[in-house]
Amino acid sequence: MIKVGIVGGTGYTGVELLRLLAQHPKVKIKAITSRSEAGMDVSDMFTNLRGRIDLKFSDPADAKLNKCDVVFFATPNGIAMQQVESLLQEDVKVIDLAADFRIKDVAEWEKWYGMKHACPHLLSEAVYGLPEINRKQVKKARLIANPGCYPTAVQLGFLPLIESEAVDINYLIADVKSGVSGAGRKAEVHTLLAEASDNFKAYGVAGHRHLPEIRQGLSIVAKKTVGLTFVPHLVPMIRGIHATLYARLTKKIDLQELYERRYEKEAFVDVLPAGKHPETRSVRGSNLCRIAVHQPQNSDTAVILSVTDNLVKGAAGQAIQNMNILFGLPETMGIDQIALLP
Amino acid sequence: MIKVGIVGGTGYTGVELLRLLAQHPKVKIKAITSRSEAGMDVSDMFTNLRGRIDLKFSDPADAKLNKCDVVFFATPNGIAMQQVESLLQEDVKVIDLAADFRIKDVAEWEKWYGMKHACPHLLSEAVYGLPEINRKQVKKARLIANPGCYPTAVQLGFLPLIESEAVDINYLIADVKSGVSGAGRKAEVHTLLAEASDNFKAYGVAGHRHLPEIRQGLSIVAKKTVGLTFVPHLVPMIRGIHATLYARLTKKIDLQELYERRYEKEAFVDVLPAGKHPETRSVRGSNLCRIAVHQPQNSDTAVILSVTDNLVKGAAGQAIQNMNILFGLPETMGIDQIALLP
Amino acid sequence: MIKVGIVGGTGYTGVELLRLLAQHPKVKIKAITSRSEAGMDVSDMFTNLRGRIDLKFSDPADAKLNKCDVVFFATPNGIAMQQVESLLQEDVKVIDLAADFRIKDVAEWEKWYGMKHACPHLLSEAVYGLPEINRKQVKKARLIANPGCYPTAVQLGFLPLIESEAVDINYLIADVKSGVSGAGRKAEVHTLLAEASDNFKAYGVAGHRHLPEIRQGLSIVAKKTVGLTFVPHLVPMIRGIHATLYARLTKKIDLQELYERRYEKEAFVDVLPAGKHPETRSVRGSNLCRIAVHQPQNSDTAVILSVTDNLVKGAAGQAIQNMNILFGLPETMGIDQIALLP
């Protein structure tokens, strides 16, 4: 059994890790920490876990994370980078669900995240945990930077197109919509039901932290810097991301065949038949990314639709997928739940 | 492996049976029928099942249901009663998720359901499939009448109180609230999102078909006819039932202890600690009924709060629970998913 | 023109007062205060008011409230009681939308609100502003305690029944459901969309602050203390209250006729035809209370359904209704908007 620790388990990423790991046949959860809630029954906070998780939140100081095989950081940005080094020294693998190790360029990271990086020397070692691109590197990693929710949906959507060299990479558009759980379990006015329900809006058009992450990922594939406009929107729903991606085709290509071939061996990427539109509920609670490709009115504009559950393939599920790869387990183990519909 | 057939799989009860049975380790789904959609891929209708269920809807005439070990009827009321007899004759067990065999009194049934009963002689044999009351009878049944969604939440909530003989059974009140999926996957104006969202209303106050079903169940326990006022309401959410139950206490009793003792061996009934309030999302997608008991302001009024997922413990999950009992499997097999929260 | 001041305008009651008063033909809004947001454009916070309200939030010290004809307190509980006296001394009328002057018994108030009352000597003078009961007193009041949202819907629902002396007042049940705006515009986890959406729960069953307020109001009408069980629930919608009221009839009575007669002259209470069920959206944004009466299955249990918009008839609209009465204006002036449906 893999001994697992979770740091910072009081957010949505935390509860989702617990839901999935509690049902994982090869995992034993040893500790889940929370400085503020130490001593509280986990199932008092997350009522779905009553009878299934008997742990209490523990103080990080008491959690003996160094005895774990792997530690997940489900913390705000800037926490993992302060603790990773000592865990690695004790041969504990680390999977960070926050953004501390996602951006390779430390100056870029510091600009977008507004703080000094605590261990920049680990940035080059950290593996960006998008298995569909970096599976081999994940297998031998010590430190995995789990991708952000928007970046997962957008990169999986653009990837085959950019690999195909058939689009103008200077002018990519990602119009992306997210459920409110993407904002986290934080007491804030703008995500109250009375504010966010029966409402729709864009936000962060001037610049969002996931922009440099997506741009970095796509640029590595393109082998040159891509031009990307990224506009996130808030949808009055709990879970789900829907990316609508636009790119200008520069040569004739069979989009459907391109995507089906690229993802035919991927367990968690499902390319829909031609003409379909994926819906976020078709992946609710599941680790899948479902994608459809369109070329409306036979113009030279490709339209790619990509949906994920932001808390599963966009966070906790992908983290466990990375853990499975890291520990040589079947990649789908414990994360093959069928989506809940309706 | 248990060979399973499903009649009428295009509703919410159907997709939920499929979601659960597809992950059940001892089940092989042989056929799912739909007269109107015969030939259509199941996963074209229910997009969550893509890659997990390879069946097409088949015409009932071609489905060879008589080769199954058990057949679930997920049909509108009035269908199962026409087909059950021939299946029983071929030693196929039947679990009816509709109302055809729930009411023992044929005249009462015909009054509420507005049609003539097609096989009244099976009414006395049919076992009302609420395992927490009738587990022994379920074990040897040929024909199971799976309870309605409201009746499950209300009966599990009132049961210990009535068994205790500590309440005035002439004056029970069940104020019950249901998510919109309870109305089924039917094209109707009043359950459109634009009609039912951001809205709340009662309906059927003059009389609802679940009233006689609940009254029958409680009266059997009470050994005399109970007086019940039952008011259903429509909640702008997808899944979930919340029953708020009121009864007048006629003697002093420790409600918390009564409920904990009654349900201590039940895998699917969870009595919350004193002072708590269950929420429907704590059972979303799971087969649990969570209950809390209150006696506000030390008055003689007991207030019981009981929540279920109407499509799971209120329908498909309970049907599989009954199947597990019927075939001697562990009662929780295949239906122990943790609720999805948030 | 009536010169109006609003104290504490950053909550939902505040924005709703502004929406209604901005369109009131006899009102001039002089100031709206907020200590925390002083200097901010009101329309920066409430984007619906852009182009219609040109005020900035002002510091209470600068607001010259003593020059107003009437001041509305849209503040948390415990604020108005500290400022009312000085305003009254300057002949400013006060309408308090919080709870400071709703309960006549100071000990009872202090028990439920957990603080010492700052000016108990005004409690007897304060008029409880439910015009359908106290219209005459409102007309000559200096200080009006505007009723709570639950108490408005429940009292208007029970009122004719209790006046009729045809029910057992020892055993009244109010099962009440509220949209999330009732919790106010406060950053709290439990009312986040990701927490409260697609979910339903009861809360405060042991005791809620609106219980003594309702009990006081009904007891005055009954001329003796009533026995009331009050259970509030949270509905995943923005606005609206639905009260489902139960009472045991002690004599034969024509409920429909009773209610129609009682409210025939009331502009803001609409008794629906027999057999109907009111829905909250039918009063969304309007000052109406719509009521339907039922006696299901000819039992001796009366079931009353009463709906309001918690922010209008349950708060800001009723406050303006009181203002209209106080200043001799037509009672419906400025608050006769048609509900927004869908």
Place this chain on the structure above:
Amino acid sequence: MIKVGIVGGTGYTGVELLRLLAQHPKVKIKAITSRSEAGMDVSDMFTNLRGRIDLKFSDPADAKLNKCDVVFFATPNGIAMQQVESLLQEDVKVIDLAADFRIKDVAEWEKWYGMKHACPHLLSEAVYGLPEINRKQVKKARLIANPGCYPTAVQLGFLPLIESEAVDINYLIADVKSGVSGAGRKAEVHTLLAEASDNFKAYGVAGHRHLPEIRQGLSIVAKKTVGLTFVPHLVPMIRGIHATLYARLTKKIDLQELYERRYEKEAFVDVLPAGKHPETRSVRGSNLCRIAVHQPQNSDTAVILSVTDNLVKGAAGQAIQNMNILFGLPETMGIDQIALLP
């Protein structure tokens, strides 16, 4: 008083016309027709209108529409074109809220709407009722084609940009999101709350009927055919459209100044300050279009955000705006309600 008739009043456009016209000081509603619901009280269907609209739906044959000054068609596509001619002959003005007269090219119309046009000779006379472009023509029109909901939001958003000749009009992208009321008050499975709630999806990517309408409008302004990719999405909310528009700038331009200047005299177009993001609820129930302009990361991509209420500025409100212009009334008369927030 203007005598008004409404043909086909059982949809959302119908109820919204009634809500607004009932409060319009210069309008007398003479008839509202519905073949299927003739004889039914309007307020039985639309419960918000109880006490405010005393009409019954009347059979078109009995409605004496020829005695009206103006008739609104709130019918499905293909109805108005059969009745307009006879009304015009009796000097009745016609405002069609459906699509019959929106497209000037009859072949194009017949291709997208899949039926033969019944009176193509009126197409050239019909005035496209977007007042911000065609106010002068509206003033003297007999027949007004009221714009579609998506086309209103998209055209108002793109208009200044195209007039400025500062963008590449061959490559415009409109990623547009609509609340579910845009699908109308029709019994359909895919817009049930249980299907559409907590879900997000694109639809009609291959081609949507509003594409040719928008393309026609923008091409007239550009004086050549524009290249447009139009992707509509379904948002789990009742009302509201949010258009996110992308265009490539071909020269340096002050976007903020351009938009503020273009719309400074428009009562119903509100350009937000730089850096803001409009939200749909800020126009809920109001006739406003609110717009914000962005140029993220100083790239050459302009991002325009445009929101409307699809049932008001996108349908009934704009129709009344056109009526006001047509009859020489102040343009804002009866349609200056403040949006309902929260």
